[in-house]
Amino acid sequence: MGLYVIHTLTHKTSPYSFVLHQVSWFRRRDWHILTTGTFAYTNDQRFSVLHPDGSLDWTLQIKYITRRDNGTYECQLSTGTGVLSHFVNLHVAVPRASILVRGDYHVQAGSTITLVCVVEQSPEPPQYIFWYHNDKMINYDTERGGVKVTMTTGHPAGDTRSQLTISNAQQEDTGNYTCSASNTRPASTSVFVTYGDSLPAIQRRDETSSSTTHSSSSSLSVISPVLSHSLLIPFLLLSYLLSFHNNLYLIHSHMFLSHHRTHQTSPVTRRVR
Template sequence: MSGTRPATLMVAMAAMALAGAPEGPPATSSWPPPTDLTTTSSAAELSAAELSAAELGAAELDAAGVPAWRELWQSSLEALRREPTINNTQEDVLVQLGGVAFLHCPVRNLGERGVSWVRRRDWHIISSGVFMYTNDERFQVLHSEGSDDWVLQIKYVQKRDNGTYECQVSTGSGTLSRLVHLHIVVPEAFILGAEEYHVDAGSTINLVCIIEKSPVPPQYVFWYHNARMINYDAARGVSVSTAPGARTQSALRIRAAAPAHSGNYTCRAANTQPAHIYVYVSEGSDKMAATLSRDSSAVRAASALLVLCTLLAHVMCSSTSSQTSSSCE
């Protein structure tokens, strides 16, 4: 612990006070000397192990010719006078939805003080030291003995965890703090091409899915036909190949497409917005009929407009003919 050194120094001082006490009255001072109840009580409570360590430290100082009392006293004062310091550089942490976030707070010379984590969005105190003040079990403070780093860990991060977190250390002169900005990223998937995919029976279905905005490439990309996962339908002519990276690419290939392959296809990865496309497998004539049916409303609108223009032209021509006695062709 960070407070061990000052305590050990005081132990050594108490041990030497006991070991170096004169056996008789000194020539120049009264005897017995005034009793320091605090020192006597502290020394009486020392364990054998602590006394041994203190005596060994004092012996080493004596062997080196160092004035033991002065060295120990100065070291104790220096330890008590040290003020904690904190790395107050703001940090941005990028974590994928569902991942684990680690927010770091390095503090030196902490001593017996504590580090607190606060969520700035609602000023909720999450922790003080290693003690938690939240019922959300996803939050935990990680700290190793001897380390200067106090880490706030958030498991299975959600969108609502997005925001700024602050670690604080209270000192005699004020409060030291460090801000950490947590950004929750939701990867997105999209399938190349339009929302509909038309293919003739007997040909090959080729679909390509792109996944981006992912700090870590997904381990798996799954393809679904309607509600059924088809990644491993090799016996049915289905193959899937995935190339992970900053923009993960997954290709679905189905040989000898049949009308049964028609339907909704979905590309999905963990903690990623999925992508969808509808595939139509039909004979050539059926494909043409589907195309014509899709465009029939536009054709009807154009025909109606043509008829209207023709009638308008005849009306205008008739009006002009009655005034000029000329015929319209």
């Protein structure tokens, strides 16, 4: 990621003190002694101390810094009366690159392709930002012509921006575009150059799929009551058939009882006569 130095300054306890101060650097995360005096006490060769002869400066230097180096570092000064400490909180910012495009980039043939790459969270501007079309770097493409790259810094958000402009877009300009900065991972997007009515057709297709989704949800809301009615009809028919069967049973029972009564009363009438 780069080089980082943590600086501290020691002072003599008094103008008449000639006591040799012993300065050590600790990493608080694991209480690891990094340096004591001018000697390093770690196998990680990225750590070293800078102390010019006769100077009161003791600077901890970390090379190729990474996010893992986040944390608190302690400088301890051993004196004849005790230990003095100074703490430094180190926050490693990891830059991030992105292209200001939502989804794929569609453009009509003959138009201008404009892509903007933004590098954020970078303590200092990247040394370079290269643009690639597929696998070819195009920052200095003189063969194609009409390619322009501009890089700007000092934006209010503290970011760095690189704008790629390609005039008179042609079918050959379709493909993957990547911006690659010196201190970030690359960011990519896809560009499609279309002719004639192809672009409106793509938009209409997107609108059609959106309206189809809406129609499907509406159809579901209409079908639901139809299904409920279709289930209700057999139930009503079954109820009607059961009612009809019961009525037939009642009629049959009534006729049977009437006939039975007639058969029983007839002999009694003959006896009276």
